[in-house]
Amino acid sequence: MKDLIQIDGEEKTMHTLANLYQKVWGLKDHQSIYKNFLKHTTYEGYKGLAAENREGEIIGFAYGYTSLPGQYYNSLLIREFRSEEKEKWFCNCFEFVELLVDPLYRKQGYGRMLASHLLEGINHKTAILTTQANNHAAQHLYRQLGWQVIKEPFFPNEPSEPFVIMGKERTEHS
Known part of the structure; x- marks a missing residue:
């Protein structure tokens, strides 16, 4: 397993990520x-990591940023919560x-490595994510990493x- 690399918004890297996503x-x-993907690299607090195989090919990635009003997904998520929850x-x-991890490389620790390292050095009080309700493998991984389901079901689009929605609160040790 190779080290993780920072996603820096470089054109070739972003095309590789888009190809893998496709x-x-x-x-x-x-x-x-x-x-x-390129637009998201310009968002406040952006952090992106990619995992490479032994040949130096990107086989997975994770990224996120500060969730702010006016962003598409922030608007979808925030409407699901009461004011004190917001x-x-x-x-x-x-x-x-x-x-996202290429199916050929799943169950080898890449997803766990990406998810764990993405939050390292992040100084936000909370983190939030969504995953499909029937994606039990992802939910299991996130729970092992300290995430909890904070809202279900969530329908981002109709029909969908x-x-x-899972959340994680920052602790003194994270």
């Missing part, structure tokens, strides 16, 4: 995926946007499969 999700619109979860929050 491959895993079976999507066709490379250009809009690429543009979204204050707790969205005041000084890191939005864990994406964790159900998702769960």
Whole structure:
């Protein structure tokens, strides 16, 4: 297993991430995926990591940023909470946007490594993410890393499969 690398917004790297995302999700619109990934690198608090295999190929990545009003997903998430919950979860929050590992490299610790290291050095009070309600493997991983389900079901779009919203509060040790 190789070390993690920082995602820096470099064009070639961003195209590689978009290609991997397309491959895993079976999507066709490379250009809009690429543009979204690139746009997210400009968001406040952005942090991105990629895992490489022994040959130096990117086989997984994770990224997130400070969750702020006006961002697309922040707007979807925040409407799901009462005002006291909004204050707790969205005041000084890191939005864990994406964790993706090539299926050929799953169950080898890459997802755990990416998810763990992404939050290192983050000074936000909370972190929040979403995953599909039926993605039990992802939920299991996140629970092992200290995340909890804070809202279910969550439907980001209509029609949509159900998702769960998971949160993690920063402790003295994290």
